[in-house]
Amino acid sequence: MAGSGSDSEATAEALESQYFTNNPPPLSLHSHLALTQAFIERHTDQGRRIALVTSGGTTVPLENQTVRYLDNFSAGTRGATSAEYFLEAGYAVVFLHRQFSLLPYSRHYSHNTSSFLDYMKEDQDGRVVVQEQHQPEMVRVLREYTHVKKQNLLLILSFVTITEYLWELREVAKLMRPVGAKAVFYLAAAVSDFFVPKDRMVEHKIQSSEEFQANGDNTNSKPPAARTEGKSLIIDLEPVPKFLKQLVDGWAPNSMIVSFKLETDPSMLVRKAQYALEKYQHHLVIGNLLSTRKWEVVFVSAMDGEKWIRVPPSRRTKSLSGIEALVGRAGGADGDGSELKHSDGRAMQGEPAVEIESLIIPEIAAMHSRLIRESVREKGTV
Numbered sequence: 001m002a003g004s005g006s007d008s009e010a011t012a013e014a015l016e017s018q019y020f021t022n023n024p025p026p027l028s029l030h031s032h033l034a035l036t037q038a039f040i041e042r043h044t045d046q047g048r049r050i051a052l053v054t055s056g057g058t059t060v061p062l063e064n065q066t067v068r069y070l071d072n073f074s075a076g077t078r079g080a081t082s083a084e085y086f087l088e089a090g091y092a093v094v095f096l097h098r099q100f101s102l103l104p105y106s107r108h109y110s111h112n113t114s115s116f117l118d119y120m121k122e123d124q125d126g127r128v129v130v131q132e133q134h135q136p137e138m139v140r141v142l143r144e145y146t147h148v149k150k151q152n153l154l155l156i157l158s159f160v161t162i163t164e165y166l167w168e169l170r171e172v173a174k175l176m177r178p179v180g181a182k183a184v185f186y187l188a189a190a191v192s193d194f195f196v197p198k199d200r201m202v203e204h205k206i207q208s209s210e211e212f213q214a215n216g217d218n219t220n221s222k223p224p225a226a227r228t229e230g231k232s233l234i235i236d237l238e239p240v241p242k243f244l245k246q247l248v249d250g251w252a253p254n255s256m257i258v259s260f261k262l263e264t265d266p267s268m269l270v271r272k273a274q275y276a277l278e279k280y281q282h283h284l285v286i287g288n289l290l291s292t293r294k295w296e297v298v299f300v301s302a303m304d305g306e307k308w309i310r311v312p313p314s315r316r317t318k319s320l321s322g323i324e325a326l327v328g329r330a331g332g333a334d335g336d337g338s339e340l341k342h343s344d345g346r347a348m349q350g351e352p353a354v355e356i357e358s359l360i361i362p363e364i365a366a367m368h369s370r371l372i373r374e375s376v377r378e379k380g381t382v
C-alpha cells in the first residue's frame, strides 16, 4: 500500500544506504570507534548512565580539496555547558563536537572577548600565576575537570563536515546500543539541512576568474552543486536526509533521544517542536529561539506536554544594575511573540547569571530516570 509504514521504512533504509555509500566515512572514524567502544564498556561495567552530547555546527564543503565551505553560527556553548552538567549529574559523556568549538571546562577560558592570558600575572619570582580575583572560579573548574579526567568520564570526539557528523553519530549510536535505556542522546549540534553530495562536488578550488573556470570534474550527470557561471557563484544544494527516525528506530531503539529545534520566528517554535515530536516519535524536543536561547527553552514531550524552562528574572543578567535590571517578560515565544527584553526595551544580550543548562540537565536526568523505571517495568531490564 502506498505510504504504508513498511514502504516508508524501506525508503528510509534506502536513503540511509544511498547516503552512506555515496559519502565516505571520515579517516578518523575507526580510531574514534575504538576509543568509544572501550569507554562504553568501562562505564556500562560500572553501571553508569552515558550521555552522547553533540555540539557545534557542521560545515558543508563546496570543494573536495576544501577551500570554501558553508558554516553556521553555533559556537558549541549549549553542548559544552550541557556536558558539564551531565557529568555533574553522574553521567559519563561522549562529547561529539565540531573541531575547535567550545569544550567542557576549557570553555570558561576560551572563545570569550579576553585572552586566557588576562587571567594570569607574573609573581615576584617571575612565575606565572592566576590573578587573585579569578582564583575561586578557576579552582572550582579545575577540581571538576581533574575529577572527570581521573575517572575517565569524558570522551571527546570531533567532526567538521555534515558527512563526518552523520557517520560518527550513526556508528557511535550503534556501539551504544548495549547501554539501552541507560543512554541518552542529546542532539544540540546545529546540523546543516542542505549539502553538496560527494558526486556533485568539484575536486579543486572553484575559480572566480572566467579564464580558469573548470566545472566539469564531478561524476554526476547533474552539474556540480557549487560552480561559477560567468562571474557568479552558483550554489545549488541538495537536502540532507533526515536521520532522526533511523536513530530512534534503528540505531538506538532503546535509548532516550532528545533533539533540539532552533527557530528565529517565535510564532513557529512550539508548532515546529510538536511537529518534530510527532514525526520522529522520540522522547523530547527542546525548542529554542536564536535570540533568547540562553534565557529560555521549551520542552515538548509526550510525557509532560509543553513546559517552559526559564532563567529566573532576578538572574537574567550577570550585572544587575540600574537600566540593566529586568522587568518580568510579557509573553515571549509562548505568548505574544516578543523577545526577552530589558526594562528599557533593548533585546537581551550578553550572558545570564545562571546557565540555563543548569536547569535543563536536571530536568532531563529526572525524565531519564522515569524512562529507565518504565523500561525496567516493561522488560524487566534496562
Ligand code: PAZ
Residues within 6 Å of the ligand: 056, 073, 074, 075, 076, 077, 078, 079, 187, 188, 189, 190, 191, 260, 261, 262, 263, 288, 293
Ligand atoms: O552552540 P550554541 O550554544 O551557540 O547554540 C545552540 C543551538 C541553538 C545550536 C542548539 O541549542 C540547537 O538548537 N541545536 C539544534 C539546531 C537545529 O538544528 O535546529
